[in-house]
Amino acid sequence: MSSFSRLLGLRNASPVASGLYWSGIWLAIGALVLSILLMGSSLSESNMLPWVFGVHGCSALAGGFVSAKRSGRKGWYFGMANGLMYSILLLIIxxxxxxxxxxxxVPxxxxxxxxxxAFGGMLGVNASSNSR
Structure with missing residues (x-):
């Protein structure tokens, strides 16, 4: 896989950007699951807010994990930065x-x-093999 990345020049140097990519992937999966849940059950759209917050929390946790694992240091810092950037992008969109x-x-x-x-970042920095 690394030779493929070198061939196309796809190397992401920023840990927060990597975390945001993974947050987007988990958000897409969560949105798909919520859509299926909404279609297949008696759950109404007015009762979806806790579920939506759960999906966004899981997405931020996964993104914080990836970003801190890539950085190898300051897990809560990179995780919280990822969560803040995720929510700002979400609000803008x-x-x-x-x-x-x-x-x-919103708050x-x-x-x-x-x-x-931040919690995902704490987990991710401890899962990192290159802790500094």
């Missing part, structure tokens, strides 16, 4: 796509993603 407004859910989302990212 949601504002531009649906013109969503600032509600009380809760930022808190959840930052804490989940």
């Amino acid at each position: 949601s504002f531009l796509a649906t013109d969503s407004s600032w509600t009380m859910a 809760i989302l930022i808190l959840i993603t930052c804490l989940a990212g």
Whole structure:
């Protein structure tokens, strides 16, 4: 796989960017699972907010894990940076796509993603083989 990356020149030097990529992948998986859950059960859209926060928390946790594992140091810092960048990108996209407004859910989302990212970062730096 490394020869393939060298051939195409696809090398990501930033741990936070790598974490954001993985957060996006986990967000897509979570959105698909939530869509299937919404379609196949009696769950209504008005009751989805805790599930949505759970998906975003899991995505930030996975991204924080990857970003801290790639950095090998300061796990909570890289994880929280990943969670904050994830939530800022999410807010920008949601504002531009649906013109969503600032509600009380926004600071809760930022808190959840930052804490989940920091926790994932703590796990990721301890899973890293190149701890400094």
